[in-house]
Amino acid sequence: MNPSASSPVDQQPEPALQVVILAAGKGTRMRSRLPKVLQPLAGRALLAHVLDTAHALHDARCVVVVGHGAQQVREAFAGAGQLGFCEQVPQLGTGHAVLQACPQLDDSGVVLVLYGDVPLVRTQTLQPLLDAARGGALAMLTVRLAQPAGYGRIVRDAQGRVSRIVEHKDASPAELAIDEVNSGIIAAPAAALKRWVGQLRNDNAQGEYYLTDVVALAHADGVPVHGVPAADADELLGVNDRLQLAHLERVMQRRRAEQLLRDGVTLLDPQRIDVRGELVCGQDVRIDVGCVFEGRVELADGVQVGPHCVLRDCRIGAESRIEAFSHIDGAVCAEGTRIGPYARLRPGTELARDVHVGNFTEVKNSSLGEASKANHLSYVGDATVGARVNIGAGTITCNYDGAAKHRTVIEDDAFIGSDTQLVAPVRVGQGATLGAGTTLTRDAPAGQLTVSRARQLSIAGWKRPQK
Numbered sequence: 001m002n003p004s005a006s007s008p009v010d011q012q013p014e015p016a017l018q019v020v021i022l023a024a025g026k027g028t029r030m031r032s033r034l035p036k037v038l039q040p041l042a043g044r045a046l047l048a049h050v051l052d053t054a055h056a057l058h059d060a061r062c063v064v065v066v067g068h069g070a071q072q073v074r075e076a077f078a079g080a081g082q083l084g085f086c087e088q089v090p091q092l093g094t095g096h097a098v099l100q101a102c103p104q105l106d107d108s109g110v111v112l113v114l115y116g117d118v119p120l121v122r123t124q125t126l127q128p129l130l131d132a133a134r135g136g137a138l139a140m141l142t143v144r145l146a147q148p149a150g151y152g153r154i155v156r157d158a159q160g161r162v163s164r165i166v167e168h169k170d171a172s173p174a175e176l177a178i179d180e181v182n183s184g185i186i187a188a189p190a191a192a193l194k195r196w197v198g199q200l201r202n203d204n205a206q207g208e209y210y211l212t213d214v215v216a217l218a219h220a221d222g223v224p225v226h227g228v229p230a231a232d233a234d235e236l237l238g239v240n241d242r243l244q245l246a247h248l249e250r251v252m253q254r255r256r257a258e259q260l261l262r263d264g265v266t267l268l269d270p271q272r273i274d275v276r277g278e279l280v281c282g283q284d285v286r287i288d289v290g291c292v293f294e295g296r297v298e299l300a301d302g303v304q305v306g307p308h309c310v311l312r313d314c315r316i317g318a319e320s321r322i323e324a325f326s327h328i329d330g331a332v333c334a335e336g337t338r339i340g341p342y343a344r345l346r347p348g349t350e351l352a353r354d355v356h357v358g359n360f361t362e363v364k365n366s367s368l369g370e371a372s373k374a375n376h377l378s379y380v381g382d383a384t385v386g387a388r389v390n391i392g393a394g395t396i397t398c399n400y401d402g403a404a405k406h407r408t409v410i411e412d413d414a415f416i417g418s419d420t421q422l423v424a425p426v427r428v429g430q431g432a433t434l435g436a437g438t439t440l441t442r443d444a445p446a447g448q449l450t451v452s453r454a455r456q457l458s459i460a461g462w463k464r465p466q467k
């Protein structure tokens with residue numbers, strides 16, 4: 001008896017998915033030293049977006065075909081999981097590129113071909129292609145374009161079945177009138193695709209091995225060819241020059257802004273926000289115009305971000321307010337903080353709840369305890385500041401002696417008068433007061449007033465010199 005026949009349900013796993021990503025092209029029109037697939041889109045390499053999409057497909061194993069700038073591309077993605085590379089030198093066309101990947105591809109399951117410079121395609125758009133390929137067909141993502149120039153055109157036979165793709169440069173005037181175009185993205189059973197790719201010829205206008213010619217080979221083999229129309233033409237946009245890159249950046253940012261709005265974030269103008277990383281927001285977050293978010297940024301419930309702020313790799317606690325033109329990088333702020341306008345928080349800043357950091361104040365590698373304030377024109381670097389400390393305008397921690405950095409410690413309830421310099425290492429005791437203008441070079445005792453300025457004197461009867 002066949003043991004598998006006893007199983008009530010067919011528990012065969014889905015056949016393996018292998019993804020080939022074409023990324024060998026030069027990208028001449030970018031006019032850049034950076035290989036095209038490393039150009040940033042929303043703060044990350046084009047190829048990173050394509051790899052995200054590929055990895056979101058269940059159990060995909062990726063092979064990236066590199067050529068121009070191969071070493072740089074490999075290094076940029078060293079350590080990315082489930083990723084193989086193969087080199088295509090010289091670059092003789094998209095079919096030739098897939099041929100280079102063939103030795104790394106199993107014959108079982110299906111192969112999906114993605115382009116390293118087509119970064120907006122979504123996994124749900126690819127799903128019907130994979131389903132068709134798992135059913136034994138060759139499937140490609142197509143789109144109708146009002147201006148199809150430059151793209152390969154989908155040619156159908158009298159029955160309406162896809163019979164071949166003709167590249168723009170090889171097309172007849174009648175074929176050029178076809179507005180259904182090839183996105184370049186295809187899926188096919190692995191064994192068949194490997195066979196077809198081995199049969200490609202380069203007798204065409206560009207002398208290249210076109211991947212698109214596998215369509216005619218499949219048709220000749222009697223294998224069904226499915227043209228799967230994409231719902232959203234934007235997904236198939238490719239990057240060939242910086243105009244297109246700029247356009248894709250806007251498309252990507254609009255997508256993100258719309259997602260934030262759907263998630264319940266208020267954006268005063270969804271056209272004027274740039275998220276170049278991951279932005280995680282609580283409830284009732286409000287973001288004014290012109291803000292840039294980089295790396296991973298978390299804004300807790302009720303946070304308000306004023307116009308033209310830059311936030312990178314930071315966490316902002318609930319009900320905090322970041323006022324206009326503030327720059328926050330590598331900082332952690334607890335609930336109820338007030339920052340800016342024009343404040344700068346640098347890496348290693350930790351603000352406890354209800355801390356205020358005001359205009360033209362810079363904080364670096366320092367912690368400020370609950371309800372402490374540094375509201376105007378100060379530099380707080382390498383400092384440990386307790387709770388309820390008032391740091392007056394123009395206070396400077398002199399943390400650097402030209403060779404090493406030193407810490408300043410200010411204990412709870414201290415009051416630092418305006419225009420004070422704290423020459424580190426130095427400690428201000430609990431409840432101490434520093435008179436305005438003090439240059440503190442030794443520790444200030446707790447509870448006392450410490451002043452280091454010359455005593456004020458007035459000279460009666462003094463006359464100004466005459467000219």
Ligand code: UD1
Pocket residue numbers: 022023024025026065067088090091092093094095096097115116117150151152153165167181182183184209210211212238
């Ligand atoms: C290709 C398709 C065309 C489709 C268009 C969609 C072919 C022959 N044509 O044309 O039908 O409408 O995409 O954008 O496939 N690459 C390599 N090695 C090579 C050549 C290219 O890795 O030898 C890579 C490029 O880096 C790029 C991708 O393949 O990521 C597409 O190459 P490109 O030259 O831009 O193809 P198109 O002429 O745009």
Ligand code: CA
Pocket residue numbers: 238240
């Ligand atoms: Ca292209």
